[in-house]
Amino acid sequence: MDYDDFISLVEQTIGTDRETAERAAQATLATLGEHLGRDVCRQLVPQLPPALGGWLFSEGAAQGFEVTEFLRRIAERERTDTATAERHARAVLMALGRALTDDAYAHMVSRLSNDYVPLLPKGPTAGGAASLSAFLGGVSARAGVDTDTARRITDVVLQTLGERIGPGEVDDLLTQLPVGLHTALKRGAFAANDRTRSLSADEFLNRIAERLGIPPDTPGLPPARAREYTRAVFNTLRQTVREEFFDVTDQLPNEYWDLVARRT
Incomplete structure (x- = not known):
């Protein structure tokens, strides 16, 4: 999946314009990178287009914060509310699931605690918990x-x-x-x-x-x-x-x- 395909998928899922989709992708991937840390990010980045990999990569160690902090940071980066951040994060994680190999995606998910499950896609399309x-x-x-x-x-x-x-x-x-x-x-x-x-x-x-x-x-x-x-x-x-x-x-x-x- 190239950059345009990734952003288009986020855009269609959210039902918004391209600029908002790009902002959502950047905020979500950057925050995910902080959660996962450099060691995990190094394994994921080569599978992504350069721009997306740059957003995801983190130089620091894994911070491992809970999902409420994950959404707070995304909302802060997007300058929006946490309900919108939650909807955007779901769309970006769905696109990420399409972009990564099954093994890489499974490895990433294994580093997320159970409270992240409502943000993750279920089946071929984004499902997760009810809004x-x-x-x-x-x-x-x-x-x-x-x-x-x-x-x-x-x-x-x-x-x-x-x-x-x-x-x-x-x-x-x-x-x-x-x-x-x-x-x-x-x-x-x-x-x-x-x-x-x-x-x-x-x-x-x-x-x-x-x-x-x-x-x-x-x-x-x-x-x-x-x-x-x-x-x-x-x-x-x-x-x-x-x-x-x-x-x-x-x-x-x-x-x-x-x-x-x-x-x-």
Whole structure:
């Protein structure tokens, strides 16, 4: 693949102009090079057109930062937001997967932690996790709230879920959810303890209600709005991660069934 083919593929995938595609490619490859370090970059650069190889190559040692820092650096280089950086990074990594040999691409991916999986292509075209906007749109429609409120609800429910389930299930969800949702899950997993991992369904909902500032309808019982919001997030989660959703909910007792049962 030559330079023009690479940039054209990024341009078509993003659905933008050539200048934006070039800026996205340069920012993503430069940041990837910082993550991988010079030793890995030396193996990849000869397979790329000179301009692209120059963007990727790094003189320093591998920095190995998490995907949230990866996207922050791309956004800073592009002077854009992290949601746009995430979309651009997916397109560039898809093109990179086409440009490198299978062995070289596999070697590169082996140097990325699991939280990078949502950025990687699946199959012949760019797949990866659902976009953040699509996930929040699902929550918004199901809960009957605006996007900003859907974001707040989603973060609180995922944080509380991260406290309730095991670290293995959190790690599995991170490989399939938009990177913009990772922080809430990780925050919950970091705060988890024996107490949070045994929360009853009512305690789970009351914790969500407290974090969202929802007053109780009846003292001691979870507010109906907290239940409605949690169902909206869980049903969007089911649609997004599919089979993994059953692995996650399998960790929850039967009293959670009303929250995780399929709804529109």
